[in-house]
Amino acid sequence: MPWKLTPLLLFLAWMAYKCSARARTDLFNVCMDAKHHKIKPGPEDKLHDQCIPWKKNACCSAKVSQELHRDTSSLYNFNWDHCGKMEPACKRHFIQDNCLYECSPNLGPWIQEVNQSWRKERVLNVPLCKEDCQSWWEDCRTSYTCKTNWHKGWNWTSGSNKCPTGTTCGTFEFYFPTPAALCEGLWSHSYKLSNYSRGSGRCIQMWFDPAQGNPNEEVARFYALAMSAGAMPQGIRPLLLCLALILPLWLHD
Numbered sequence: 001m002p003w004k005l006t007p008l009l010l011f012l013a014w015m016a017y018k019c020s021a022r023a024r025t026d027l028f029n030v031c032m033d034a035k036h037h038k039i040k041p042g043p044e045d046k047l048h049d050q051c052i053p054w055k056k057n058a059c060c061s062a063k064v065s066q067e068l069h070r071d072t073s074s075l076y077n078f079n080w081d082h083c084g085k086m087e088p089a090c091k092r093h094f095i096q097d098n099c100l101y102e103c104s105p106n107l108g109p110w111i112q113e114v115n116q117s118w119r120k121e122r123v124l125n126v127p128l129c130k131e132d133c134q135s136w137w138e139d140c141r142t143s144y145t146c147k148t149n150w151h152k153g154w155n156w157t158s159g160s161n162k163c164p165t166g167t168t169c170g171t172f173e174f175y176f177p178t179p180a181a182l183c184e185g186l187w188s189h190s191y192k193l194s195n196y197s198r199g200s201g202r203c204i205q206m207w208f209d210p211a212q213g214n215p216n217e218e219v220a221r222f223y224a225l226a227m228s229a230g231a232m233p234q235g236i237r238p239l240l241l242c243l244a245l246i247l248p249l250w251l252h253d
């Protein structure tokens with residue numbers, strides 16, 4: 001009797017192993033399905049300038065990392081200087097934000113499906129460390145813009161984004177009165193201002209020293225586990241799929 005069951009048990013063990021490995025990598029080390037991301041993360045020796053911290057494991061190609069350092073890059077034709085020259089001290093935060101978005105393999109817990117022509121997935125409410133958001137806001141206070149949400153509402157008729165009629169250029173401080181208004185509002189809540197600090201292991205860092213490894217790996221692991229244990233449908237989905245695959249086998253037996 002037991003020997004008859006052995007193949008089935010082995011198969012179930014194998015399934016459980018496969019499923020849990022799948023559930024883990026789905027959230028821990030993954031690239032979103034968007035416009036310029038690689039299919040899978042991996043080493044990239046030639047990453048450019050501010051994106052170099054991700055070179056051990058990245059979702060961006062060297063080409064993308066280089067392109068996103070240019071003004072009005074061919075990636076999105078997005079013009080930072082839509083209200084006159086953006087201060088370099090401010091621009092470096094936008095470049096870093098782009099490096100994180102394009103290169104990070106650690107945003108899995110916050111990936112959501114979307115119905116957009118230019119991407120199938122986005123991130124929502126990534127907990128950005130409070131110091132990263134604060135310094136972004138402080139360095140940009142004196143630059144100019146005309147909108148609080150940079151995802152939509154631009155006039156694209158010229159090929160790159162122009163301020164739509166009816167808006168006027170004002171300081172960042174006017175359009176984004178607080179750090180949260182900037183980090184959360186800018187990209188339709190891609191970020192959420194975290195009250196955790198850099199180095200806490202509980203918030204995503206836009207800036208880090210790669211000599212100490214990528215601190216966001218631990219953060220993704222923490223939230224992935226918290227989410228699959230808790231209520232987030234994002235984390236539960238792979239587990240449910242596994243159950244759906246395994247349960248019929250048990251019932252059949």
Ligand SMILES: *[C@@H]1O[C@H](CO)[C@@H](O)[C@H](O)[C@H]1NC(C)=O
Pocket residue numbers: 115
């Ligand atoms: C996605 O787009 C399709 C076609 O445009 C539409 O039928 C569908 O309702 C949309 N789904 C969501 C979740 O918005």
Ligand SMILES: *[C@@H]1O[C@H](CO)[C@@H](O)[C@H](O)[C@H]1NC(C)=O
Pocket residue numbers: 155156157158162163164165
């Ligand atoms: C968009 O910009 C063009 C000039 O580039 C202008 O002629 C047009 O009126 C603008 N449209 C809107 C809706 O702002």
Ligand SMILES: *[C@@H]1O[C@H](CO)[C@@H](O)[C@H](O)[C@H]1NC(C)=O
Pocket residue numbers: 195196
């Ligand atoms: C801030 O973080 C602490 C943990 O360090 C948490 O207990 C608290 O609820 C958070 N406060 C807010 C306002 O989110």
